[in-house]
Amino acid sequence: MIEPPEAPHHVVEHHRNAGKWFDIAMAVAVLIVSFGSLYVSLHTGHTMEALVEQNQRLVRAQSTPILQYTHGNNVDGEKVLHFEVRNVGTGPARVAWARLNVDGETYDRWSDYALGAGTDLRRLPLQNAPLAPAVLSAGDERPIMRWPRQGGSPELAAWDRVEASRFRARATACYCSVFDECWISHMNGDVPRQVVSCENPEAIAPRGNSGH
Incomplete structure (x- = not known):
């Protein structure tokens, strides 16, 4: 083998x-x-x-509101005090509250600022609308107060008083976006201060969740 x-x-x-x-x-x-x-x-x-x-x-x-407060004393060549707020941002603003502080006095309504002590609103040729609560879409303008200079001596004195003090007036508003992000602003070009909510404006929003 x-x-x-x-x-x-x-x-x-x-x-x-x-x-x-x-x-x-x-x-x-x-x-x-x-x-x-x-x-x-x-x-x-x-x-x-x-x-x-x-x-x-x-x-x-693209959805952040920014409010801007303006005022003046002339409309079409006529002496007219006017106060308005415009949403110059890119999203709607839900205005929760707005205040005006003038010489240590705080007013929730601009008409109260115009009235002053002892002035009867019914005697004033004054148009006014509340700023809050309201919703301002992007680009919207809210005329808050319009007051032509006319009437008798008490009305003219009140008009002149507001005209002289309007540059010392400081407006403040708290408003929120559609995402419930809220800010407090003086509406004069300042950087809005973000808060947790307008119901509790002293609670600052945490870092990293900021808007404008």
């Missing part, structure tokens, strides 16, 4: 070593691919979070 020749031991060992290194190379390749996939997933997750945050900022920027 003829037996097949036995393969040399070094050849068998070579094949075993080759198979061993192939297995190691495949395992390393799988690890590299796994780590690569994990990195891509993490990077994609961070990118998506950044995009979501940027989108939220963009939406807020």
